[in-house]
Amino acid sequence: MFYREAGHFRDNYQADMALFPIREDRIGVSLLLFAAFVAVPLLHLARIGPFSGDYLFNAILIPVLILSVAAIGLNVLVGYCGQISLGAGAFMGIGAYAAYNIAVRVPGMPLIGTFLLAGGVAAVAGVLFGIPSLRIKGLYLAVATLAAQFFFDWCFLRLGWVTNYTPSGSVSAPALVVFGWEADKPVERYLLVLTIAAAVAWGIANLVRGNIGRQWMATRDMDIAAEIIGIRPVEAKLTAFAVSSFILGLAGALWAFANLRSWEPYAFSIDRSFQLLFIVIIGGLGSIVGCFLGAAFIWLLPLVVEAVPRWLSIPISADAAANLTLAAFGVLILLTLIYEPHGLARVWSITKHKLRRWPFPY
């Protein structure tokens, strides 16, 4: 009724292989991009409703977008290539500290160059720690990536040159200057992050629909069969580790530079790794839309849990709210695993399916 595939005839393969083959999808995505890139900044300038202040940008939009980027990175590895990783936070940290060191030590380096190099450093680290994946699988690989997490946690804390010998261990990001444009207001940082998030989502959507993506998924689904059609598991796994870590590094640099502005090693601890894994699982393994949905969900849940008692005028202490959030997380993850193991992305596709048939049940 609202949304249907019937009647959309595609007469060439290019149209059939497009990112959004259905017209309604194309319109929806264009509207969404328009809203994000144009309407939100305009509403902010016009000081309308919740868009007027900085709160929405600082506390919700920027972190959610950066976490979505990081989740896409982790999803390449876990969702598409089937290699479980508990070291996502560490690779974000590598990106953040690499970006910091490049910015401090290489004066005149453009910001985009800094971010790309930071991603590159994380990618190299990712490949090194991905080598065990050639011999071990599943839980054992998870333990190996956990080792990466603890190793890099230690590096960030103990190696003086990583933090440029800052006595407190806390470092601050330089000004964000992109091609002469200084992005210091929250709405400007939001636009920078949004652009990068859109570019990453588009690039990864292209990769996973192409030959490399098929090699990753083939390795995930049946590595023996992948090998008999000529795919080298070494190549497939290590490219997945490299691409995944590159994006995680990029997200880490963004998290540090555009969100936190000044940070301590704790920002990239194992908690971050688990948070990203939850995002990917709740959002949906092997889905890019799911990364955005999952990130929004995981980030907004604590805010909602905290706000509900306030709306209902129930007095609740900050500690209790924090514990309530944790409890709600636990329950939600259990419920997701039981009722919808394919995550929010699956819920989204079921919704579309229902919309297509509305008002008929089937």
Next chain:
Amino acid sequence: MTGNAASLAMSLAPMAPAMAHVAPAALASKPLLAVENVSLRFGGVKALSDVSFDIRAGEIRAIIGPNGAGKTSMLNCINGFYRPSSGHVALDGVRHRHLRPSLAARNGIARTFQNVALFKGMTTLDNIMTGRALKIRSSFLRQLVRHGAALREEIEHRRKVEEIIDFLEIQAIRKTPVGKLPYGLQKRVELGRALAMEPRLLLLDEPMAGMNLEEKEDMSRFIVEANQAFGTTITLIEHDIGVVMNLSDRIVVLNHGCKIADGTPEEVRCNPQVIDAYLGSGE
């Protein structure tokens, strides 16, 4: 049907320039693959002992034998899953010392499995497209951008894959995840993925196991057409003796890891050792 096969044959012509019009059994041609005194041992168990035979370009070669005769082990040696304890597998007269499955694939050997080995989370289309992995040349950056040359290449391969989909008559399940397909169709998709590699040698491990008569007839037709139209050399393991006798040009019979007969279906049918192996000796 024949039209499909013919157009597919034409589009795949570079791979088999001369074979397309030659009779299935190009009996005079030199061996594509030679198995030379291969033995395979797992600890104390001898899976294969001193087996030699050859596979000639363009023929349909069957490997038969009772359960546990070593047929699948033989295929595993041919495409590099197992390394023979002694002896060699020579492809085009070249003995590869460290044949790995991915290297065998690069040398034009494709294979299907006894218990279907598809990529369950991917659609039929993606499964068969994955079969073209070795043919796609676009660099990483081009695939990232997916415009111009990379997109044209992807469409070019999609066209080839669609020809295979037409040939196997699986158009309707193009976009269905293969995990949801019934067994018979999964077998067909697996054959499609192997054909997408444009192999010179296609190894089929029990392509008709667990199928009903109609499905067996379809599968036989696909095998014969693949052999005749594309000139693909086929080696198959099959338990349905009727099918084997009808399809194959030559048959190797294994029993307890030893070769007990090798020849045309008629020769094998009359071989007393073969009759003993299948029916038991009359002692």
